[in-house]
Amino acid sequence: MGAVVGLGVGVGCLLVWSAFAWPPAPRRGRSGRLAALLAEAGLGRLSDRALVALCAGSALAGAVLGLALTGTPVLALVLGPAAGYLPVGVLAGRARRRRREFAHVWPDAVDDLASAVRAGMSLPDAVAALAVRGPAPLRAAFEGFALDYQVTGRFGDCLDRLKVRLADPVGDRVVEALRIAREVGGGELGRLLRNLSGYLRDDIRTRSELEARQSWAVNGARVAVAAPWLVLLMMGTQPEVMARYRTPGGAVVLLVGAAACLVAYRLMVRVGRLPDERRVLA
Numbered sequence: 001m002g003a004v005v006g007l008g009v010g011v012g013c014l015l016v017w018s019a020f021a022w023p024p025a026p027r028r029g030r031s032g033r034l035a036a037l038l039a040e041a042g043l044g045r046l047s048d049r050a051l052v053a054l055c056a057g058s059a060l061a062g063a064v065l066g067l068a069l070t071g072t073p074v075l076a077l078v079l080g081p082a083a084g085y086l087p088v089g090v091l092a093g094r095a096r097r098r099r100r101e102f103a104h105v106w107p108d109a110v111d112d113l114a115s116a117v118r119a120g121m122s123l124p125d126a127v128a129a130l131a132v133r134g135p136a137p138l139r140a141a142f143e144g145f146a147l148d149y150q151v152t153g154r155f156g157d158c159l160d161r162l163k164v165r166l167a168d169p170v171g172d173r174v175v176e177a178l179r180i181a182r183e184v185g186g187g188e189l190g191r192l193l194r195n196l197s198g199y200l201r202d203d204i205r206t207r208s209e210l211e212a213r214q215s216w217a218v219n220g221a222r223v224a225v226a227a228p229w230l231v232l233l234m235m236g237t238q239p240e241v242m243a244r245y246r247t248p249g250g251a252v253v254l255l256v257g258a259a260a261c262l263v264a265y266r267l268m269v270r271v272g273r274l275p276d277e278r279r280v281l282a
Helices: 002-021 033-040 050-069 072-120 122-132 136-152 155-166 171-185 190-235 239-247 248-272
Strands: none
Touching: 033 050, 033 072, 033 190, 050 072, 050 190, 072 122, 072 136, 072 171, 072 248, 122 136, 122 155, 136 171, 155 171, 155 248, 171 190, 190 239, 190 248, 239 248
């Protein structure tokens, strides 16, 4: 029995020593545009291959459905890639909504941090407290931070993992501001947080006004692109109309129309949509 107890104590001491001798490297986000899109949409656990498989299945289903409805191979060839892009478009819309939701609650979260620091809490404890009293959309990420800090006690590594969970450009700025405040220290932390909160509110106000004015251009581009193809699908029930598109001339018309719609849509979206913030500190 004594040998077993001694062995257990020795293994425990070895594990404690290894935790300090070989610190784990901070988790980093996966590279690649699809991985970044999944992370920004809040689906970081989904693999890139799963998304590619979903797009391929959607493209195949769209092509088969278009061929079954119209009996026109060229039209099915056009509808297939459009259906394959649908999951990516849904993810991009989800990522934009998530960024917009986070942007509106970050000033409140920074205000909570400033209040906690002013009340005498340490910065790591104030950040961990956002898991309980912070804005609802951010609580899950800060719950992970609180658990990480409770286990490791390494503030910098925990901030790195917090950035990966948030996958948000505004969150990157807030996290880096907290890192600098932690490393520099001093009595200006409260003023720094209040200034950051005011800057975020001004940025949200300006961006919201611009988006409200320019949203009509994006919505108009979507309607203009979708309308002719919906009409064409409705005409698919008329065999004599679809027979004209099975000819070489009809195929050329469909392909040229698809290319023109794609180019016009991309130009209209680029002109009408505000540029998204980039995660330059990720």
